[in-house]
Amino acid sequence: MRKVYLASDNIISPLGFSSEENIEHIRSNQTGIKKVNDSTIWSEPFFGAVIENDKLSETWKEISNDSYTKLEKMMLLSISKLLVKNHELDINKCGIIISTTKGNIDSLGSNDTKEKAYLASVAKTIQQYFSLSKTPIVLSNACISGGLAIAIGKRMLQSGLYDDMVVVGGDLLSEFTLSGFYSFQAVSSKPCKPFCKNRTGISLGEAAASVWLSVYKKQNATNIQISGDASANDANHISGPSRTGEGLYISIEKALKESGLTSDQIDYVSAHGTATPFNDEMEAIAFNRAKLQNVPVNSLKGYYGHTLGASALIESIVARHCLINNELFASIGFEELGVSQPINVIKENTPLQLNRVLKTASGFGGCNVALVIEKVIS
Amino acid sequence: MKKEEYYILDYCTIKNHSIFKNGNLIYSDTESETLKGFAKSIYKFLGLSYPKFHKMDNLCKLGFLASEVLIKDNVKLDEDTALVLSNKASSLDTDRKHQESIQDREDFFPSPAVFVYTLPNIIMGEISIKNKLKSENAFFISEEFDTELMYTYSKILLNTEKASSVICGWVDLDTNKYDVFLAFLSKKGKIKLTKEELNKLYNQ
């Protein structure tokens, strides 16, 4: 079976427009979640992680004068920055997967722009912008989209379809999703607090990110490999997480099996950790079933908010950098354990020799995904 | 990686007020004026008793009914039967409903029962719950039925043993225009699984 490497990446988020800038901010435990006063999104102030329009437009002007939607700018910028960093990457020879849950959902409210709300329009925009011969694949699988897109990219590379793939993901913080999560009584009135006793729900965020998946190792660099992946449905409820963590547990077990590892060989778990009471509880149960209760775990939702289709992609990218830099980041927002099963939540940044990370995500529709991300030791 | 032969065991189509299995008309309803009514008449015809059905949005109802017809004569489905679905309009039919409920700030009542269906992969959640499938799910969006992607990705899941069989297809709904096609891919069957065959059956 061919090996698949996470060769390079980019993150466009409130924490910066490069992966390095993002990591720098996380390292200093700065959050992108702020009190947002934007009446186009919500009539009252709320806590969320939004990308400032002015900053985005300014950066956008450096590469193009054409007008695009906010999400398109975020995604095009992310791919462009990935390409600038990696001259050897030929985007026309790559497979491309776009991961998004809602695409240009902010276009739905107006008659002039509602065609943009079709998710395939994002693919067409990316195809035209980079003059691609093939239309990118679009994956829309709720909150696991970004992680599942990496898994699918890996599988396609392993089957020999391509040698390189680019996975790009993105979602907006829109009135559409915010109102929906409010109707679910799931929005926190403070910045979210994953796994904490005092957690009261999610904070939403927006971001785009891209990764270059390759079957080729890089010379003179630390290579990071995806050695196992699996996805499984809970078959339980369309919005309520499984009480037994069934699908997540199955995903973890299968991903570990593929990578030839056991849970005691995992150094760090990058969890989904949305900070809703039920999600975090479900994850704690699944991690215990998989005997991962002692492994350091965090959720990055305290830094980014929940960025939906981008979240698991961003979290995988951060995991890659943690592996390269041998460091663990504090799960910000966390004070005191608030789940019924013991888990080892990271309270402060810790330097630690890291070789293997487990990344997980879970979403509406009962979907779950697990990725084993490993450092190649030469 | 295994290289076995795979087959299209069964397939199901819903179009033009009718539902077909393996190319044969099994039920037609030209009287119902709404899609909701059409879906309910199929539900009754199939003799289903599944209260959750009535809560689904129209897109899920269509996908769910097609899956019921597809697997009707099968023994219990293996829990590793993967779902690989696709469409053009995502969940826009319900997205528009949610948008309507928040369009006016003075009359702002988003409904959780509507919002939960604003994701296309919920169809796979509903089918998984009904059939206790703890399997791989993926929902793709494309302008039209992408035979290449459906074929290639399903084959990858089967060859790598990430799935024992696959239900793949197209479940699209856009302002009352619908088009549904599901195919059951497995180690048994009479129709050999090829791209050409899958495309032919979709266009039938």
Added chain:
Amino acid sequence: MAELREELKEKIIEQLSLEDVEVSEIGDDDSLFGDGLGLDSIDALELIVLLEKDYGIKLKDPKEGKAIFESIGVMADYIAKNRTK
């Protein structure tokens, strides 16, 4: 009060898409969740919206819903006491 109870039963059947259920089948004291009508977590959230939209009652803490939505009878009493429209 009997009128309000009937109205609630109709609304619940309509709002929660309980197509196979008739008004006459719901007893005033039947439990709505669990073994009774078998409502789930989304239904509970939908009932919170119904309280606000139709009766102008905004729950301060969604957890309050658990007690209020015990049965049609309990719900009707609560609405009669707290409604603003």
